[in-house]
Amino acid sequence: MDQFKQGMRQLAGAVTVVTAGKHDDIAGLTATAVCSLTADPPRLLACLNMNGVTFELLRRHGRFCVNVIGEDDLRVAEAFAGMGHVPPTGKFGVGEWEMAEDRAPRLRSALVAFECKVHSVTMLSTHGLAIGDVTAVHVAPHCGPLLYHDGQFAGLAGLLPA
Numbered sequence: 001m002d003q004f005k006q007g008m009r010q011l012a013g014a015v016t017v018v019t020a021g022k023h024d025d026i027a028g029l030t031a032t033a034v035c036s037l038t039a040d041p042p043r044l045l046a047c048l049n050m051n052g053v054t055f056e057l058l059r060r061h062g063r064f065c066v067n068v069i070g071e072d073d074l075r076v077a078e079a080f081a082g083m084g085h086v087p088p089t090g091k092f093g094v095g096e097w098e099m100a101e102d103r104a105p106r107l108r109s110a111l112v113a114f115e116c117k118v119h120s121v122t123m124l125s126t127h128g129l130a131i132g133d134v135t136a137v138h139v140a141p142h143c144g145p146l147l148y149h150d151g152q153f154a155g156l157a158g159l160l161p162a
């Protein structure tokens with residue numbers, strides 16, 4: 001429904017890159033459909049298109065990482081959305097990524113990265129709703145968050161007076 005899509009454009013979202021896989025079997029995509037579920041236990045929800053490689057790897061390896069993107073990493077968000085320049089080495093050639101034996105790739109410059117173990121996945125029409133148990137949190141805020149609103153990437157223009 002066009003009106004639904006038009007309406008959702010007004011919902012400003014924090015931009016993340018969700019990654020999955022390990023070694024050289026890795027994938028990631030830009031996602032705004034991510035939110036906190038419960039604090040006790042720490043659990044979050046990420047909604048990923050089922051046709052993508054990221055979702056397939058998330059299911060296969062049972063782990064994923066939600067990297068919250070800062071406004072200085074616009075090109076990372078663009079690359080993982082299939083919009084910007086992607087080097088011949090692939091999407092992970094944009095930004096500095098920490099690879100590990102048993103975990104999904106983590107963006108070193110993320111404002112925060114949530115490492116997750118898949119708790120459950122619910123398939124709903126085109127998307128997989130992945131609930132993740134958070135196993136590690138790396139908090140490193142150094143700039144404002146990257147947002148997406150009305151079809152455009154944006155930063156926080158400024159906080160409102162208290």
Ligand SMILES: Cc1cc2nc3c(=O)[nH]c(=O)nc-3n(C[C@H](O)[C@H](O)[C@H](O)COP(=O)(O)O)c2cc1C
Nearest residue numbers: 029030031032033047048049052053080081082148
């Ligand atoms: C701002 C923004 C937010 C997005 N949010 C999501 C999302 O929450 N879930 C999703 O599956 N795709 C989302 N996408 C689309 C994917 O990033 C895009 O389809 C990407 O190219 C998929 O990568 P793949 O083709 O390697 O699987 C979003 C795209 C943009 C630009």
